[in-house]
Amino acid sequence: MSTEARERVGSLSTRGPGARTVALVSILVLTGTYLSVLYRVTNVVGGRTTFVGIVAGAFLFATLFGRLLGVRAAVLVTVSLLLGGFVLYVYTLPRSQLELLTPGRIVADTVALLTGLSVLRLTGAGVWAIAIAPGPVFLSWYLAVRRRYVAAVAVGGLTLCLFVLTGDAGELTTLVGVVAGTVAVAAATFDRYGAGVAQVDVVTILLAAMVLSAATVSVVPGAEGTPLLPNRGSPTMEANLVDAQDRISVVGSIRLSPKVRFTVESSDADYWETAAYDRYTGDGWVRTGSTNRYSGRLRGPPGAAETVEQTVTAEDSISILPSAWRPVALEGDVASDAEVTQQGNLRPTRTLREGEQYTVTSRVPLYTSEELRRSSTEYPDEIEERYLQLPDSTPDRVRQRASEIAGDEDNPYDKAVAIETYLEENKRYSLSVNQPSGNTADAFLFEMDAGYCVYYATTMTVLLRSEGVPARFVTGYTPGEQADDETRVVRGLDSHAWVEAYFEDVGWVRFDPTPSGPRETVESTRLTEARQNGEEGIDTDETQTTATPTPTPDPEPTDEEDADTESDSETATPTPSNDTDDSGDATPPPGAVPGADTTTETDEGSSLPTFPPGRTFALGLVALAGLVAGARRTGVTERAYRLLSIQYQGARDDPADDAVRAYRRLEALLERRHRSRRTGETPRAYVESLARTGLDDDARRVSEAYERARYGDGVTREEADEAVAVVDRLVRESTPVLRRLRRN
Structure with a gap:
């Protein structure tokens, strides 16, 4: 079976119930990330049982009526849930807070939430969590039931982004949400098209940009967020x-x-x-x-x-x-x-x-x-x-x-x-x-x-x-x-x-x-x-x-x-005294003299490595995923791979295989320097057509060795080594930097 046929069969195998299941499970995981933030809020201030019941009801409603409601009706239901939740939140505020609740204060509080104000700082945080949860849960699961997976991921991703901005979503929660959203979109793409790595790359780039932007916005002056790159020293x-x-x-x-x-x-x-x-x-x-x-x-x-x-x-x-x-x-x-x-x-x-x-x-x-x-x-x-x-x-x-x-x-x-x-x-x-x-x-x-x-x-x-x-x-x-x-x-x-x-x-x-x-x-x-x-x-x-x-x-x-x-x-009323207490610059090991400068060392006296904080590490992984997806999308990875494949032949194997690999390196080099081989054009014709550009006879001998290895009676070890040596020389001549490095 040819490579193209195998790829076609592989893509078809990703369609069907398997891909749909992966998409649904991933959307559930994404939903769970921001629900875990709200659950923690209700755990702190009370209302866990009510919160769980409200969320379960939103899932059930979306499942039962997902096939019956149109998209416009579902959006209207979501808006109604959010407005009703806001009214409930306002109704439960203390009178002293209601007196301060002006349009300007609402706008200011909204901006504060988007720049690092923790949900836990809200006076009615528990009611707010219970009020906000049904809307995005219903809409995202409704869209998932209707197999609109990408839209469902968008709803869940935006909700998670809100809690990244408030500083309540930790690095692990954020990373899990990004990965789940990416997997859901990939599964959705495979479910519909049977392929589509390019689409997955686009979503990965967008999700990574969203998370990193949120992390950056949350460190504006006055925000609660932690800087992307924390201070080098331990805080006092x-x-x-x-x-x-x-x-x-x-x-x-x-x-x-x-x-x-x-x-x-x-x-x-x-x-x-x-x-x-x-x-x-x-x-x-x-x-x-x-x-x-x-x-x-x-x-x-x-x-x-x-x-x-x-x-x-x-x-x-x-x-x-x-x-x-x-x-x-x-x-x-x-x-x-x-x-x-x-x-x-x-x-x-x-x-x-x-x-x-x-x-x-x-x-x-x-x-x-x-x-x-x-x-x-x-x-x-x-x-x-x-x-x-x-x-x-x-x-x-x-x-x-x-x-x-x-x-x-x-x-x-x-x-x-x-x-x-x-x-x-x-x-x-x-x-x-x-x-x-x-x-x-x-x-x-x-x-x-x-x-x-x-x-x-x-x-x-x-x-x-x-x-x-x-x-x-x-x-x-x-x-x-x-x-x-x-x-x-x-x-x-x-x-x-x-x-x-x-x-x-x-x-x-x-x-x-x-x-x-x-x-x-x-x-x-x-x-x-x-x-x-x-x-x-x-x-x-x-x-x-x-x-x-x-x-x-x-x-x-x-x-x-x-x-x-x-x-x-x-x-x-404790008698004021010259009480000491507890401010410090680092964490001393047990038994250290308070205030002494301490460094954790191994038995040999060398300092142990300092690993980056978990949040920085997680954001680094998100950034890396976005960079890799961007590189794939723009073709950088493919070009890099081809460039590396040109440089090195690798270990010697069967003479025929070595000759074939040498020619493929030659063809990749000529493609970079001149043009690609046209459809139906033989390797010999391709090389001869470039002779007028100054290509020497050595390149022709590489193509002849390739033809004998693929279609003739094979090549000897000496002929294969000669083909490899010719291509190595041509690569060095076309890459001056590598030529100077090798001389040094």
Whole structure:
């Protein structure tokens, strides 16, 4: 059977049920990629069962009515599903959000989604996921049922692209979706035409361009996306914890950074808060809701409060506005470039330059432990919805442990104290930990012996929520080193995470479950080491340069209580101290000295190779697939193959085969230099027709050897070797670069 006949039979064999099955399965896989993103959203905020039911209904409806509905009717149904979902989403928003819902806000939020705003940051993320899912699922499966596979892939691909743009689709999800879409289009092409690699190439190019464009768009300024080519060095924990403005991921081991970030002039020492996070994802935290421009004095806490004024000076470039809780007024040049989050924190829209100052006025809540014990548990609906959230997948043993620790207490304050004390006494402080898989709080409670502030604060927040106490995860800095009576120097190693619990008539109250003693020891060790090593940017003119940092004195009590009451109150409002914490530049191995420069090495002392991040690797594969498809489409691969086949004859074999291969190389060379052999033109006639161009007699002898090998009595070993040598010489003469390389 000839090659052409075999190819024809092979193409026919790809038609029929086999190709259709491959197309349908691939479309299901593509659909599953973006549904997995939405499923994770409903797992985090609730509604998994409803989501699964809605998606199953969309599949069933498309299957039953796919043959009955026309395309126009199906599009109309899809539009109706999307509009109905939008109305449902708007209807479930809190009243405070509805008041802000203007056409301009809708457009702004849509643009934000397309430039890196995670779906998890939407206030009603669960309803949004349930509302958005039926439309694309119905339309893509409807088109698949009607054997419009390419259109079905287009619908699924555009939906997946949306979640690539929001940053919610991970590298593996994106790669699987691209591969599934490509396979579906290839199977559809084979099903209809029996061939069509060219069509598959076109789709591959388009899908690769879509994914890479999405990855690029998601890194525009202000976006949440990760750059296609990440920074060479490992990020500091300070950057991950304090500078990560909208989303925090729990990481493993860290290293401290002693660099001075800012100074604070204030009559009171406090924790300098930068952000609060309300949505727990199981492996990190998300700040939900949009921001509003700072336009004047903000609302203070509901109860008694003390006014505290702070003047902050940036000693390095910073993109935060740290302040004591709760900030109510901001002065300085940055005030016109500041935003207010829905959690009540200030944040700049630009980077503050070194030496730039601002003044912030805070209303710090005043309370006693008895006031907190008497606080009502009738929380506002918005507080309950936002600050009691836990993922549906949270293990039952976490709730059981919360009940064991604090279930016997009859008020939120004593529950918080019990949980805070339990974590301080039962977990060891360490910067060298392995990043857990799965739920962070569950891992810290049952699988880890030690951790740092992120683990302590995350776990306490989850335990409080399990006991029905509204709580949130907060980041910022501890007071820092006291330079004079009213000035404090705050370094990167002062970055910290703690917990705030909500009390009616008081507002948010700070709890810090991370043991302070070990933190102070680690900070002192790291700062002393930095000073001894002469590191730059770790001191100001006012700070001491001795080996041990100056400890921060305890502030004066804010209420008149007896000794026992004061002790309880200090638990609710932790005494500010020169707490160390956890910012770092890399991940040291277990047992390393905190802050030491560590490099993982083999036994021979050579550094282990550093592999690219998973996202970069996946995007590289997508780009490679697009380049290969483009090369095939434009004929680059074929030309490259022919060029390589001309250069090298390969190993010697049967003399007749060698002669035939030599002639084919010659013909490919002549085709590049002159013209192709015409239909019906014999090899000898072809070579002789080119003789007038200066082709020597050696080329004629190669064609004669070919004819004898194919149609005559064969050729000898010597004749075959001569033909190969002739073609090698002609190739060298026609490729000057290769000729020079071979001479060298």
